Amino acid sequence: MFATVKKLFIPCRDNNFRPKILEGKYLVYILLLACFLRLSTFLFFWQLPNTSFFADISRVVLIDSLNDERTDLKLGTLKENTSLNKAALLKANDMMQKGYFSHTSPAGITPWYWFKKVGYDYKSAGENLGIGFVDSSELHQAWNNSPSHKANLISKNYKDIGISFLKGSFQGSPTTIVVQLFGAPRIIPVLKPKTPVIVKPIATTTITTNIFGSTANSNLSTTASGVVAGDFISVEEERTFLEKVLEFFAKDYNSLTQKIVWGFLIINIIALILNIVIKIFVQHYDLILKASLISLALILLLAVGPKEITSLLNPYVSIF
Numbered sequence: 001m002f003a004t005v006k007k008l009f010i011p012c013r014d015n016n017f018r019p020k021i022l023e024g025k026y027l028v029y030i031l032l033l034a035c036f037l038r039l040s041t042f043l044f045f046w047q048l049p050n051t052s053f054f055a056d057i058s059r060v061v062l063i064d065s066l067n068d069e070r071t072d073l074k075l076g077t078l079k080e081n082t083s084l085n086k087a088a089l090l091k092a093n094d095m096m097q098k099g100y101f102s103h104t105s106p107a108g109i110t111p112w113y114w115f116k117k118v119g120y121d122y123k124s125a126g127e128n129l130g131i132g133f134v135d136s137s138e139l140h141q142a143w144n145n146s147p148s149h150k151a152n153l154i155s156k157n158y159k160d161i162g163i164s165f166l167k168g169s170f171q172g173s174p175t176t177i178v179v180q181l182f183g184a185p186r187i188i189p190v191l192k193p194k195t196p197v198i199v200k201p202i203a204t205t206t207i208t209t210n211i212f213g214s215t216a217n218s219n220l221s222t223t224a225s226g227v228v229a230g231d232f233i234s235v236e237e238e239r240t241f242l243e244k245v246l247e248f249f250a251k252d253y254n255s256l257t258q259k260i261v262w263g264f265l266i267i268n269i270i271a272l273i274l275n276i277v278i279k280i281f282v283q284h285y286d287l288i289l290k291a292s293l294i295s296l297a298l299i300l301l302l303a304v305g306p307k308e309i310t311s312l313l314n315p316y317v318s319i320f
Contacts, residue, residue, distance in 0.1 A: 085163065129180070137251060
């Protein structure tokens, strides 16, 4: 094994001072495999919006990414709420049809209107918006990089989450609008029959809005026991094998291929350095040139990812 490794990486008499790893066929194999891995990633994100699974898979990835982060921060995870999903879809439809991208519509309709529209009686509520993204991980990171949006992501006030991905024509161009809603339902007091119950408000009602990562808070009367509004479903519920495979591609495949290509690059650079340093007076410049060009190609493959594909497919990429 040592002799094989020596021939591959170290210039010596056994390989005529030409490490085999830097010879043409090995470099070509490395480059072809790296290209295949990265190209498969690009093709997936290119075609994902055209699949029937796009909205569901993207929603699952966003919720999983958020709850993974909240778990790391020792925060409670958020439950997917069907009422909030419906409210998010209504808001996305309104933006797509009326051609605006904002928390408040041109007619003055605020995000909280959609909560009430689906019957979600909230104590606290928030909204994050995104447009033009095809990679959920990139969108989640974009929200994380914005303090006002991140405040919604890691707020202790929320218990539920709802998300809608809507693909359509926005101001004459095809794109995808994402609405992410957060909420904590007002607890409805449970009254015992024929028993008088007096509920005193613990605070006055206040509403605040941040136009970038929009939030609302309604401090209303609560009791120790109550009924939570809305039906909960699990993002793990009844997912098919194909959906799980697509979720892996959407969430982890890009990161996996990047790590593999990084490994190829590191191996190539180490072999190049060993070739130059170990036998400093015996240099084969054709090997140095080939290895340098392969390293440059690998760096370019690493530099182009879903974010660049997103920008290519959708010139208008933004969060609000």
